[in-house]
Amino acid sequence: MSLKHTILLLLAVFSLGAFAQKQPVEYVNPFIGTSNFGTTNPGPIAVRGMVSVSPFNVAGPKNLPLEKDSRWLSTPYVQENTFLTGFSHVNLSGVGCPELGVILAMPTTGDLEVEHFKYGTTYSNEVSKVGYYSNTLDNYNIKVEATATTRVGVSKYIFPKGDANILINLGLGLTNEQGASVRVVSPTEIEGVRSVGSFCYYKPEEAYPVYFVVQFSQPADEFGVWKKPTTYNGAEAQWMGYNGKTRIMPGYTKEVVGDSIGSYMRYKFREPTVVEMKVGVSYVSIDNARENLEKETSTHSFDQIWAETKENWNKYLSKIEVEGGEEEDKIKFYTALYHTLIHPSTLNDFNGDYPKMKTRETLKTKDTRYTVFSLWDTYRNLHQLMSLVYPRQQSDMVKSMLQIYDESGWLPKWELNATETTTMVGDPAGIVIADTYLKGIRDFDVEKAYSAMIKSADQIDGNPLRPGLKDYLEKGYLTTKTTNSGSVSTTQEYNISDYAIAQLAKALGKKEDFNRFSKRSVSYRNLFDKEFNLLRPKNDDGSWLTPYNPESGANFEKNLGFIEGNAWQYSFMVTHDTKGLIRLMGGTKAFASRLQDVFDKGQYDMANEPDIAYPYLFNYVKGEEKRTQKMVSNLLNKYYKNAPAGLPGNDDTGTMSAWAVFSMMGIYPISPANPLYTITTPKFNKITIHLDTDYYQQEKLIISSNITKENQFIENISIQGKPHKGYFITHEELVNCKFLEFKLNN
Amino acid sequence: MSLKHTILLLLAVFSLGAFAQKQPVEYVNPFIGTSNFGTTNPGPIAVRGMVSVSPFNVAGPKNLPLEKDSRWLSTPYVQENTFLTGFSHVNLSGVGCPELGVILAMPTTGDLEVEHFKYGTTYSNEVSKVGYYSNTLDNYNIKVEATATTRVGVSKYIFPKGDANILINLGLGLTNEQGASVRVVSPTEIEGVRSVGSFCYYKPEEAYPVYFVVQFSQPADEFGVWKKPTTYNGAEAQWMGYNGKTRIMPGYTKEVVGDSIGSYMRYKFREPTVVEMKVGVSYVSIDNARENLEKETSTHSFDQIWAETKENWNKYLSKIEVEGGEEEDKIKFYTALYHTLIHPSTLNDFNGDYPKMKTRETLKTKDTRYTVFSLWDTYRNLHQLMSLVYPRQQSDMVKSMLQIYDESGWLPKWELNATETTTMVGDPAGIVIADTYLKGIRDFDVEKAYSAMIKSADQIDGNPLRPGLKDYLEKGYLTTKTTNSGSVSTTQEYNISDYAIAQLAKALGKKEDFNRFSKRSVSYRNLFDKEFNLLRPKNDDGSWLTPYNPESGANFEKNLGFIEGNAWQYSFMVTHDTKGLIRLMGGTKAFASRLQDVFDKGQYDMANEPDIAYPYLFNYVKGEEKRTQKMVSNLLNKYYKNAPAGLPGNDDTGTMSAWAVFSMMGIYPISPANPLYTITTPKFNKITIHLDTDYYQQEKLIISSNITKENQFIENISIQGKPHKGYFITHEELVNCKFLEFKLNN
Known part of the structure; x- marks a missing residue:
């Protein structure tokens, strides 16, 4: 045995020793299945969770040929795509039909922009582990981290100094269903409903609502809602200078309903700032979504939540x-x-x-x-x-x-x-x-x-x-x-x-x-x-x-x-x-x-x-x-x-x-x-x-x-x-x- | 003075005497202003009421040239039109821009049909008085009566024997805004929200919700919701056999949201039957709409409500x-x-x-x-x-x-x-x-x-x-x-x-x-x-x-x-x-x-x-x-x-x-x-x-x-x-x- 071989052997043994102490969770690579139509996603999820926080990179012409509407694409995330337009909070894993992939959250900086094909961005430094996902949004220099409990998606946005936005886009989604309602409850809370359904293009008549409550660790300096209305083609269109154009409704605190709507929180940061965002979900009611959020995450920090989710996964995997x-x-x-x-x-x-x-x-x-x-x-x-x-x-x-x-x-x-x-x-x-x-x-x-x-x-x-x-x-x-x-x-x-x-x-x-x-x-x-x-x-x-x-x-x-x-x-x-x-x-x-x-x-x-x-x-x-x-x-x-x-x-x-x-x-x-x-x-x-x-x-x-x-x-x-x-x-x-x-x- | 003149004089005196006893309310003819772009409507309303119940006859090609979308038509009702597609519950009177004219209720008979241009009908026996409107829907032989309190529209539908439907159409409206949410609460109650706004095609970004609760005197034998989704034109349209088609969702009890939706109650009457319907409205919340309904109409019958509204009008007019x-x-x-x-x-x-x-x-x-x-x-x-x-x-x-x-x-x-x-x-x-x-x-x-x-x-x-x-x-x-x-x-x-x-x-x-x-x-x-x-x-x-x-x-x-x-x-x-x-x-x-x-x-x-x-x-x-x-x-x-x-x-x-x-x-x-x-x-x-x-x-x-x-x-x-x-x-x-x-x- 040459010295070279001995070193290699020693390295191997050392590695083995190091690996032997690894916990089952540490072996999981959530990127497996995110290409070749595996249709899994790298977003954090709890054991049999209702919620996951998946990076969403299947919308926008920049993602062709794997753009969601260009084919029967059934996943919020494809590894080879590069244009990210948010993080979806209810997702299916490993299915063959497009569905869910809604309640999209997106942090941005600078002026408010609510068109996903404009605010979308490439990303870097992607990390995915059990109960954890992170990347950096290139256009904005925002570091995103995400984790989840059973019914709550938890994200951490590390914003640079300056103007910042968090968008909750209820128009965009993997699902082909439309319809949403949203209301800003306070500068730290948004609630709403999003319609989903027609899985595999079946039974559109059984489309159903998913309810959500979003809470932010930092009160917004400004907030509002946007709505993109249907474009009229009739005689009335000539009077509507705004026909089909997206509207911004600043400071609005009542329900906004429609097929293509969203809500935003805006911040003016004097220094780099972390905002934690929790998205509680329910298939029963907004109240239950709020209760899920409060009961499951209480006052726990992002890191505590991630640790608990990871520990529970390890218990099951072990x-x-x-x-x-x-x-x-x-x-x-x-x-x-x-x-x-x-x-x-x-x-x-x-x-x-x-x-x-x-x-x-x-x-x-x-x-x-x-x-x-x-x-x-x-x-x-x-x-x-x-x-x-x-x-x-x-x-x-x-x-x-x-x-x-x-x-x-x-x-x-x-x-x-x-x-x-x-x-x-x-x-x-x-x-x-x-x-x-x-x-x-x-x-x-x-x-x-x-x-x-x-x-x-x-x-x-x-x-x-x-x-x-x-x-x-x-x-x-x-x-x-x-x-x-x-x-x-x-x-x-x-x-x-x-x-x-x-x-x-x-x-x-x-x-x-x-x-x-x-x-x-x-x-x-x-x-x-x-x-x-x-x-x-x-x-x-x-x-x-x-x-x-x-x-x-x-x-x-x-x-x-x-x-x-x-x-x-x-x-x-x-x-x-x-x-x-x-x-x-x-x-x-x-x-x-x-x-x-x-x-x-x-x-x-x-x-x-x-x-x-x-x-x-x-x-x-x-x-x-x-x-x-x-x-x-x-x-x-x-x-x-x-x-x-x-x-x-x-x-x-x-x-x-x-x-x-x-x-x-x-x-x-x-x-x-x-x-x-x-x-x-x-x-x-x-x-x-x-x-x-x-x-x-x-x-x-x-x-x-x-x-x-x-x-x-x-x-x-x-x-x-x-x-x-x-x-x-x-x-x-x-x-x-x-x-x-x-x-x-x- | 000839005998003829004497008789005429006597008649005149008699008439005068009869008229002299008439109350001010009896002189009101709510049809005045319903033509020549007066844009008033003959629907019942309380003094300065939030709600009125206006016959809605401005939708559908059968109403051309006075069809709402064919021109800047600003009224739910035009006297010369003949094709009625419901009764709208929030209406403006005497304005020059199309707005409100929403929460449309329509009674029909036979099979469920939710397209307004199909279920619409001509009508006869039109009567309008202070706080009261009535007609008979020709296609269905349904007698409709309507009255209102300040915040509640009250209708009475006298159905013939057989299958009957009450439709609450939240897609159709005089407004050019879209977006609604609806939920069947029970076989006797529906609640929801409808978006309105952009009065005179101004300020679409300040569109706002009107909330409502509908209660029926008779529990429905069946109920449900419908939704007409957006028509897709992209690649996904080829898999959607139901693309753009209206869906019926029977028995559904959760929120349905979207731009073109509605809810229905269905009955199977063994004999001619009266259903009274109350529509409570609020610009604040569904809960308030329900409270308005309950506080203002309590257990009062249609006739009691009408009498009270009329009496109050008489007090003001007098x-x-x-x-x-x-x-x-x-x-x-x-x-x-x-x-x-x-x-x-x-x-x-x-x-x-x-x-x-x-x-x-x-x-x-x-x-x-x-x-x-x-x-x-x-x-x-x-x-x-x-x-x-x-x-x-x-x-x-x-x-x-x-x-x-x-x-x-x-x-x-x-x-x-x-x-x-x-x-x-x-x-x-x-x-x-x-x-x-x-x-x-x-x-x-x-x-x-x-x-x-x-x-x-x-x-x-x-x-x-x-x-x-x-x-x-x-x-x-x-x-x-x-x-x-x-x-x-x-x-x-x-x-x-x-x-x-x-x-x-x-x-x-x-x-x-x-x-x-x-x-x-x-x-x-x-x-x-x-x-x-x-x-x-x-x-x-x-x-x-x-x-x-x-x-x-x-x-x-x-x-x-x-x-x-x-x-x-x-x-x-x-x-x-x-x-x-x-x-x-x-x-x-x-x-x-x-x-x-x-x-x-x-x-x-x-x-x-x-x-x-x-x-x-x-x-x-x-x-x-x-x-x-x-x-x-x-x-x-x-x-x-x-x-x-x-x-x-x-x-x-x-x-x-x-x-x-x-x-x-x-x-x-x-x-x-x-x-x-x-x-x-x-x-x-x-x-x-x-x-x-x-x-x-x-x-x-x-x-x-x-x-x-x-x-x-x-x-x-x-x-x-x-x-x-x-x-x-x-x-x-x-x-x-x-x-x-x-x-x-x-």
Whole structure:
């Protein structure tokens, strides 16, 4: 060993030592996912926070081609953009449709300018950590820092000497909804309402208000409101010299309402001055927004608030401790875990108030009422991760789904802030409920849940969750006549939901239902076409859709058989019946070969959910398990990076991240509603999951391995020293085993 | 006498007897002024009410050419229009700019339809009385009745059996402002805010909110909100199938904000059903709107409310009792008096709250805070009428002006709902104040008032009331360089204001000011051109504007010398110095001849204020007084009718009507700020003015005459039997004389 090598080794050891003391929060890099359409943002947020403070750099022609209105851009922040027009206070993370991104605050200096394309600026010195974001606004030399509690965004603006402005822009937003009301309460407070809604351009009639109160640490020297009115084109326009022009209303203290309005605070600083700004939010009322602000931030300083938020994050992230392995993997792992703890997020106010589904009457909840249920995504792995590591949260999520059922008559599909957006397909809530129950998390009204599941499974008329149910029940599948997109894939989704009902029926002793729904759950088999050895749409008369190209549907191309995918990306999405599929395909060998084809033909789409479990399916073919281990490892390396483009695509409210978290722990919940994990190579030497003893008997589960760069393949697996057969482990085995040990080789 | 004649005589006597028992309210025809741009409306209103319930028939292409957006239409209702789209709850009466006309309620039947051009309908059976309006909506067979308290509009909808709707449309309005917020509180209540402002297309930055609460006697079977969003034109429009389309949001109970929104209540009636609706209004807050509603209407029924409002009107109208004369004249008289009791109207809430000028912070008042001060109009006669008959109201109006001064630093010019619209020219508030004080109404802070008057008279910089003051002080007049319109007429207005200051200074013992302002008050003389024997604009260098056509400016044509008029219509508008003008013109004969020219050349404009006193100016020429008597009588006959077109033009918040009231009583306040009346033929045999003994020594003033169709000219005038010399009488003489008796002949 040369001296050079010795120094490098010493540096490595030193670094390792230094890293070993790092807390989980310190591994999180919130910039991951802020490019490549990951649609996460680097703004500070509390664990499952209602509020985040995201830098907003997607407006204005200077941000083309990633300008929000120039395409279906669904994030307030894109890493490659450079023109910042504020900080938005309610934001979605990892979704595929533009929504929220409103209550935009912007500090500026000099004269008052309220047009965002004029006051926008480039920025420097960008820093993002858990619960913290900072940058410097180039045009103004203002340093911005931001943090957040659950329902309050807190910012610190460090102004230079001279004239300064803080703008609250209620016209601009990521959402395509308009409408706001604002009132300056005093030189230190502004309150208002902003309309949002029409998620994914659906249900504009269910647009809804978000309420806010803004408080400033320094009273403004001047304040006011602005309004940009509609431009008139009729005869009256000739008399309106001000037609369409923005108006400034200085000193105004009454409500101003309209589609494009805002409020400002102006200061004249004799020396560089810090202003702290708190933005309390509520979906119920302005009073509640104010109460949220006061209860959560009280008189605490920015630094105290940040410290508390960070500490709480660390508590959650530390439920899984990882040791050994690559530093980069720890960053990827904890950032992924962080992303799974953003949505579902908190809907209720500090006092328990929350809006009823659709009509938005005020209701009260004891437990947290969660929102942002992107269930077509999250039923596959995110809720399984919650059940394992955060069962209290998972229980509250199930209870939230039952509240939604109580309020609206139906379980959620894609619920967002007490509106059912009915985005995507299938009937996924019951899958999550069954999965949760079968994992022993049972502190909810399971009979009610079961009734809700049966309702959407059996009610043909007026069923918002299962369109095409009549065909499905009569023929076993949806046809090219039933729907103009996704007849096969929707059949598969219904099969999985029916499987979930069957499993829950079994657990509840409902034998008849078990039989009925078990039978229904494999009706996809009618759509298996031996000619292609893949699924294929059928017409209303039972004939195959002809001509047929199983590749049509890739890259989200709209097609008759599959939603957001093609036959390759969907045919194996029957993990509740993989053995049945193997038989249909002609045995394990043919199955493994067809599965390999998906990858070899470039049909595998890591960026979307239908084929998300595919890499694990080789575990169903004895002797082919290394393919899973290799494939998962390759995908983790290829698509997950410590970089803005470090997610495969939309994070899908944490689903992509949950895939990484499980995959890096060496276990994956292969079949939703089946309390079973399949196994791959873990990425760390020691993974300690601190189990919640309210739900589990053991305090810890330790997954250990001799992972190195060379040792990537599983030689054997043992539980507390006893050999474990095969590449599957039940939930019960896992949470009770204490030690799951991997012996790896190369 | 033939039998025929006898019967006719008997009928006449019978009729007279029947009419004699009629109360003053019964003579009011609120349709007068609803055509010929009178811009009054037939909707019920309380004395000086904040709220009225006006049928709204100026929207929709079916109302062309009198559709509100097709021209500068300033009224919610035009008699010749036929297409009704609702009932607006805040309205201006007799103004010349479109404003208010919002909070539109509309009952319909059948399916819910929220586009006004679709749900609008013709109507029949129109009835309007004091405090009451009714019609039947043809398309729906709904009978509508409406009444009002000071701050609450009350409607009664008599629905046929079947589906029924009540729409509260917050998008539609006469105003060109937009922006509203609405919330369904319960199946019997809706609350919200509507933005209004930009009166006369001025000061859009001072647009302001009007708050309302609507309560229904019947809980709705269904309710909801609608919103018509902005139409997008960008790339995002392609994904928005609903782009620009109106949305219905059933059952929604949270705020909806936006530029074009509304709320509805739906009913399913098994039998014909009456729904009573109350709309409480406030310019301060929703809570105050609700309190206004509850305090003013309590549990009272529609009929009780109407009876109370009518009784209160009768009390006010009965302050002047007229006997004898033509029935038509009584209708004209009491309707005119009614129109003078609408504006200035009440701004403060039941609890005394009202919004501060401009910034709209909440202030409290003991007395009524009046608003709608169209002072360029009303300084000429309306306030003089109030001082004589309703001195308590006049005192509160002066106090309101002083509140405006306290709040904004300046007296009002054209104040509207706590905004200074700065419409029109001149500095008229001080004229009203001086006139009031000199008539013995002195329960206000006259020193403050005087300071306020001096401020606008002397402060050159930043003076919103007297632009061009520098030239005025240095040269004695504004020049064609000072202003691009009205250099002469504005000089005249400032002269009158300065005359008022001089008169008040004299009364207050401020001799130096009296001299200074007396001198200033006749500076118009510099603009008298012997060549034309009329006033003429001067250029900055003191030369006459050349070439010069004194007729330019008629019909509101914009011109350098005169606002809304020409040299003919303005040259005599120096009634504080008529004797001076007579000298300038070369004596009484030349004066009378030139005055007669105005009429003979068709230059007299009865529809606007500058020449409103002209018919009375013949009284300044001894022996020519009959011309006044004849002229006034002719004008009353020609322009004032018991018909929708029965006003000369815009009522100008009662100024045109006040002219008729005075003229029909035989007295006219010829020179504002001079407590003097000039005299003409009264139209009734007996006119009893019940004086307010808080302000006047006598309880009554009786004006009697032997008026008949034949006897139209004054032979002599006596006071308590003693001959009265000349055709002028001071205020003091008048209010103390008890009996003013006219002997008329033909």
